[in-house]
Amino acid sequence: MVILKHIWDSVINFIFPQQCCICKNFLGESGYLCISCASKFDVISEPKCACCGYPFEFKLKSKNKKLLCPNCIKKPYKFDGAISAVRYDDFAKKIILPFKHGDKTQYAKPISTIMIMAGRKFKDEIDVIIPVPIHLTRMLKRKYNQASLLSTYISKAYQKPVLYSTLLRSKSTPSQGHMSEKERKQNVSGVFVVKKNQRIKGKNILLIDDVFTTGATVNECTKILKKSGANKVFVLTFARVIK
Numbered sequence: 489m490v491i492l493k494h495i496w497d498s499v500i501n502f503i504f505p506q507q508c509c510i511c512k513n514f515l516g517e518s519g520y521l522c523i524s525c526a527s528k529f530d531v532i533s534e535p536k537c538a539c540c541g542y543p544f545e546f547k548l549k550s551k552n553k554k555l556l557c558p559n560c561i562k563k564p565y566k567f568d569g570a571i572s573a574v575r576y577d578d579f580a581k582k583i584i585l586p587f588k589h590g591d592k593t594q595y596a597k598p599i600s601t602i603m604i605m606a607g608r609k610f611k612d613e614i615d616v617i618i619p620v621p622i623h624l625t626r627m628l629k630r631k632y633n634q635a636s637l638l639s640t641y642i643s644k645a646y647q648k649p650v651l652y653s654t655l656l657r658s659k660s661t662p663s664q665g666h667m668s669e670k671e672r673k674q675n676v677s678g679v680f681v682v683k684k685n686q687r688i689k690g691k692n693i694l695l696i697d698d699v700f701t702t703g704a705t706v707n708e709c710t711k712i713l714k715k716s717g718a719n720k721v722f723v724l725t726f727a728r729v730i731k
């Protein structure tokens with residue numbers, strides 16, 4: 489069966505050669521990103537904040553891996569760690585915006601592949617994966633939740649189950665695109681609910697989203713998850729807004 493599938497994939501690829509989802513060049517083999525585009529993402533690497541993953545712009549002499557950024561010292565997030573794979577720059581937008589707003593659900597595969605590599609240190613620490621939910625009205629309009637699509641691939645790679653309907657967004661809120669940090673916090677305050685909290689009691693959770701902007705959304709999700717009995721909450725996103 490594996491051989492048959494391989495032959496079938498080759499036939500499909502011959503008839504419909506796969507294109508790179510960013511530069512649209514045809515790819516020699518199956519995949520969604522050419523090597524040139526894949527290397528253009530601005531990967532977030534060490535040194536970075538031990539809590540929120542904010543990258544430090546200077547080399548650290550200290551071997552202390554637990555250094556926190558000024559924001560996390562002033563007002564720590566409720567989650568126990570966060571990793572974003574790449575910076576949310578104009579290049580990253582070329583894959584995120586069509587994925588999020590342009591029905592390009594097939595981009596979940598290349599995006600999640602990069603996330604799986606970036607977040608691998610969470611793999612052994614977590615019990616379940618939870619996507620950041622969108623409200624039903626947005627779901628009906630967009631027809632899919634991008635965080636759920638990413639979670640499905642990450643679940644396969646990490647061999648951990650996804651809880652798709654445990655964390656829900658109970659209120660429809662305006663899009664946060666142009667909101668300040670304070671407005672974002674108010675916008676998401678109290679909008680999430682947990683259904684069947686026995687599923688998360690004592691569990692370590694990996695929260696999945698596409699973009700980490702101020703962290704207000706994932707922080708609010710963490711609050712309700714911990715209030716409902718979760719042990720630890722980690723956050724994995726594809727991109728991060730760095731100011």
Ligand SMILES: [Zn+2]
Pocket residue numbers: 508509510511512513521522523524525526
């Ligand atoms: Zn390309």
Ligand SMILES: [Zn+2]
Pocket residue numbers: 537538539540541542556557558559560
């Ligand atoms: Zn931080």
